[in-house]
Amino acid sequence: MNVRSPLCAPVVVGLLLAGCAEPLSGEAPPDAAPVTVPEQPQPAPVPISLRVPVPEGLRDSGSVLLVSRLHASRPAQEFVTALPSGSQEFEVDATPGEVLAVSLLDSAGALSESAMVQAGVSSVWPAKQAQPRILRVPQDYQRIQAAVDAARAGDTVLVKSGTYFETVRLKSGIQLLGSGARWTILDGGGAPVNLIDFSGASDVVVAGFTFQNVGTGNLCDAMDVMDCGGNWYSAAVYADGHTDQGEAPTSALLMHNVFRNNSIGAMLYFHARAVVRNNLFVGNTHGFVANHFQDVALVANNVFWENTREAIVSQAAWLDILNNVVARSEIGIWHAHIQTGRIRCNLFFENGVNGADIHLVPPRFEIGTDGNVELDPLFVSPEAGNFHPAGGSPLIDTGCFEGLEQNGTREDRGAYGGPLGSWQ
Template sequence: MNKSESRKAIVIGIILLFFGMYAVSASDTLVTTNSQLMNREWLYVGGTGPGNYTTIQSAINDANPGDTVFVYSGTYYENVVVNKDNINLIGENNDTTVIDGLSLGDAVDIMSEGVTITGFTVQDDFFGIVLFPYYNNNTVIGNIAHSNLAGIYVWLSNNNTVIGNTAYSNVDYGIQVWLSNNNIVMGNTVSNNDCGIFIDSSSNNSVTENTVLNNDNGIFIDSSSYNHLTGNIVSNYIYGIWIDSSSYNDIIGNTVSDNSFGILLDYSSNNNIIGNTVSDNGGGIHLQVSSNDNDIIQNTITSNSAAIFLHTSYSNTIMENTVTHNHEEIYLYQSNSNNLYHNNLIDNYQDSYDDGSNAWDNGYPSGGNYWSVYIGMDNDGDGIGDTPYNISGGSNQDRYPFMEPNGWVNEPPDKPDKPSGETKGKINTDYIYTTKTIDVDGDQVCYQWDWGDGSQSTWLGPYDSGLFAAAEHSWSVKGDYSIKVKAKDIHDVESDWSDPLPVTMPCSYKIPMQWFWERLFQRFPNAFPLLRHLLGY
């Protein structure tokens, strides 16, 4: 090898060595960077991994928004503050991953947004988990909170989700929502607290499908509006569901049993109590002290000491409830202008009482209530007793008591048959059309016809169910029309419209020698079909 070739080989070698060193350096840098990214995405506390944190707070302090802090089973004696957004704080197992604040503060304070905390037991603290003021959109799911002043506390915080937690043996509240709106409290098990779930000065919260057992007070709504309590199971020592100084709340579809008071309203108006099952309580549904304009509808109230009790409460509607096997039926004390009708009152030990001025029926034919103790007759067969039912305590009466349970339930007539009659004719000529329908309740029916020309008949009838009804109409303008008809029963419940009958009314004009053609067509009724068509016969 000459000197030139030797020098060239040395240069190439140096270049290759340089690129090799650069490649190794770049690879090391890439590995280091990826490792850092992985550590920053998932930070581990406890366990045996090298470099794991020993406290939850130190991991959170090193975390960036969006990171996950995973905590292995163990007991951590600290007061945790989550002050970075979108942190996922995950415990390995909610039975064995414990945060114990040693009664020195709160177990977990969430002072950021978009945080999820799950899989922990929080205990022996002032509050277990606190969602702090003005931090929203957090999720508390699948935790256990016990032996705190309050288990889970939502404080001036909105749009949070508290779901699937267990809160028990807290001094005051299992779950408390104060001055907070649009939160979801769902699927939690809350037991052996002074108050299970407390909604205070808050609006538009959803309290759904929680199991609330063995608390002094179950669900307490105070000074709050537009909240929704649905599908909860509530069985406690004193109050099942207590609504105080609150309005426009929905209490729907809950099971409330074995409380001193099932559902209690104090100073509360314009609430809906609908479709609940209320049983084996001291008081079933109890309204008192200016609880006005509430709707108590379609509840099943069974085996309570007092089924429905109103005290100094006005303008409430009590309808379509089933009240059975209670000691006291419905008791109205110093309450006026309430409306009670379409209730089934069956086999209660003590009859209803009313010392005020209230309406116990909705007029005729809508009717009043069904009373299992009513002994009147129904000579006219309308399903309503011929004599009133007297309410003890004053001069109130149910003027139209039903003879059978749910006697007010009324099905609409069937859709009438498609109208039958001429489909072609002449304008300014009367034509008769017929139809019929069946009313499954056997009520008489009336018919209203729509003639397709912008006009409708008045209600015609009544006709017996199943019999033909007829109506007459003429059209003044040539054209194509669709005739339809509907029916209603004596309770003003209407059917659907019938299928339409198309009709055609051709132009009317003066036919020369009209008398001749009429006699010709009468003499030969089956002849001259084309001529008949052209002349409109």
Template sequence: MKTKQSSLSLLFFFSLLTFYFSPELNATIRYVSKTGSSTPPYTSWATAADSIQKCINICEYGDTIYVANGVYKEKIVMIPGLSLIGAGMDSCVIDTRQFPATTDFYSVSLNNNSLIEGFKIYCKRIDWGTGIYVYGSLNIIKNNKILFAKYGVDIYTYPLGYNLIELNHVINTDYGIYCSFTNSLISNNIIIYPNVGLSSGLYNKSTYLNNVILYPNYDGFDGFTHNSILKNNFFLYEFRGGPLGSNTGISSYGDTIINNAIIGWPSYGHGFSGNSATLKNNHFENNYSAIQRVGGGSDLNFQYNNLWNNVINYTNFSADSTNIYRDPMFVRSDSLDYRLQKFSPLIDAGDPTILDLDGTRSDIGLYGGPFGQRYIYQDLPPKPPVNLTALVDTGRIMLRWNRNTEADTSHYNIFRSLNPDFTADSTTLFGSTTDTFFVDKLNQEYERLYYKITCVDRQGNQSNPSEELAIVFSSINDYPITINDYYLYQNYPNPFNPTTKIGYRLKEDGYVKLYVYNIKGELVDILVNQYQQGGYYEVEFNVGNSLQTVPQTLIASGIYIYQIMVRGRGDIPVFTDSKKMLFIK
């Protein structure tokens, strides 16, 4: 579905563009090319400048510069009223990595009424310099890619200047977008691998809409002051080292935070940390503590949020009954598709004073509210049941599995066969139950039996089958359990991009190693390397968070092997297995 641009964003954007549609009497279009010359006036591709800054130096207010593909190793200082348009964020490059590092280093600096669009900008490194520095008002920064900077975009526009920062990609920075003394619109940007994704400094009253912040080392949003508005932003952080709680989705002391999704790392960081803020219609998942109230200030205005699969929902805080704790039923969270399925408990469950784009009560989550997205809810099958186990007694087998958490779950179908790798269909359907256990009373002798189960929702959609469970009988009167009590599941989804989940079951306590290798046998990542108690476990493999941590060298498409090794009592090997998975970019 196409994202609906917010009315605020459009009005803001057009107000900034008014001066572009008021032609200056002496406005000129100029050109820059790697095959150009040093002879002005650069008014055609045939007479283009060989340097961006040389062309800027002869420009006047209202001029436009078009820059051809190529690598331009120079720092850029814009003049007021200039439009600088590159040929594309992946092919038109401003590279300043060769310059000496200083604390006030800028790859590009803007003053007032300027536009920069369509560039890849290499700054210096993550602890030095700024990709684009804005010290004026009514500037537009859009469709640029900024890499390796202390500040990807640094906005300082005293007193409270207005700027539009949208549709940029900011990668490997200390601070992705830093705002102070400004009232800007930060919209539809993607920020990857920052220490802090969005940072709000002194006297910042900016609005943040529909941004995506992936894998911050510390905070997705760090609010130093309390006047910002965050709506429909997506924060996904993972464990990247450091002490417990050093990762936080949103750190805020008074900001307004509505319809965001904050997805964390289980047993590690905080979804929200702070006080005095307003939080409504947000979704918090996979955090150690979803909400942590710290410091002084007033209490949180915390209503109509959903908290799911967090180790602790609240620290130093108690929420009211408007908040819910349900499986959100996302379309495919493993592929970062956080739209809601039909029958999700988050539909029309938000603040009743906030409306969706279709005029109904707002949904909780990323796509609810007036700045969200209009889409059709899909009625998808449930997830396959997991952790299928069995207890065998004389003349009967009791199957058990984990309960599905989808709101529209109806019942489970049990399938049985005498043959391995069988198909779960009408010919092998053996029984049904609404419980999470099923007893098979044996009325004859068997050498082997194989079982699978599926989950069926109230609309009749049936999940893919669970893993296959094998039981081998050694004699007519003796029923020892020889099932796959240690088990390595097939990853899901498969193929995948960029994440997949790998499940495994341990019969007893043991030391577990779970490694990922490429097809050459080279180690790609270590997913588990610790002592664990018996039971079912699930771990995520993310290509962007593998041992190859530099984004430019992410693993290539192809087949990968994941292998589990378990050592039991006395450090004796008790189980090993491996399976293939397919990564497709």
């Protein structure tokens, strides 16, 4: 059985393999005869088709479709497909329960659109306005939040280089883009704030920022990062999947960002799905946290460097952790509860321990299996913030996704590998 409530916790070791404790049904008396129930054949899953419209500006430009398939019972798969010239839409098949993270790239590899759809719940590409706009900060709007408030689904909020001291609450279907992570900074000033909050928002993109200096001060900030619900902590980027009616359709693509010197870099709480790829997490207390999560997410092609406590925390999460560099943390990947995604092709280096679990259970992964290795990543200059692989680095051409780089070679590990690996 799966963990059902973010507030429950296993109370004895014997319950660990069943997730959180739940009320037990009455037991049959000792002399009751066993009842044999004949097994019923299970129908084969019916494929579901998602039709992805190709924007007019990409139809003749050699656009690329990137599809990541996430499922609780099987490894993440990724496919990179060059769309034929003139394509107006592309059909992606899925099975019920599968979550599709779909991105459209132009011929240069730049992101055009992105969405996350769960097959069988919603198999319709999110509607966007016919003429999407670019809302510029500070040229059109003095504050980022003002531009977000004015944006509609399909619009892009483009933030000019500079340092900004504000918090932003996102809404569905917009792209929030900085002018490059090296030059566009959101600074928490040491306060216990969420710089970006996409709770209740779906199909958002956050790219091209440095998020820094989120401090502590909330009730649970001084406690273990799994002790409280996610809404009791402060994170540079945060999302809560709750609503008054249950879980919200919350989802995001977080890419090409730097998370630096924060209490928590990014936190996903209770069904707030995300694809977190091609980012740098440097010098945070906790890098990435899935808190009381109970859903699928993808953490791929990131660099976690010198995050003092944990690089990655996976609490009740089907978290696929692929092609990352996890280095110089007290704990590389920390798990709790039965849910486990696939942990493959990650490079570990100089951690206190590479993997740990809050309970006494078998290891979730082992060095030397599934492409996980322990080696010096051989970056160009991590002291100067350059996490590109140097010549001879074991990151080059050693990733293990289904897809390939756009030039046809095998994916690199680390923040500059994979189809979205071209960024500064």
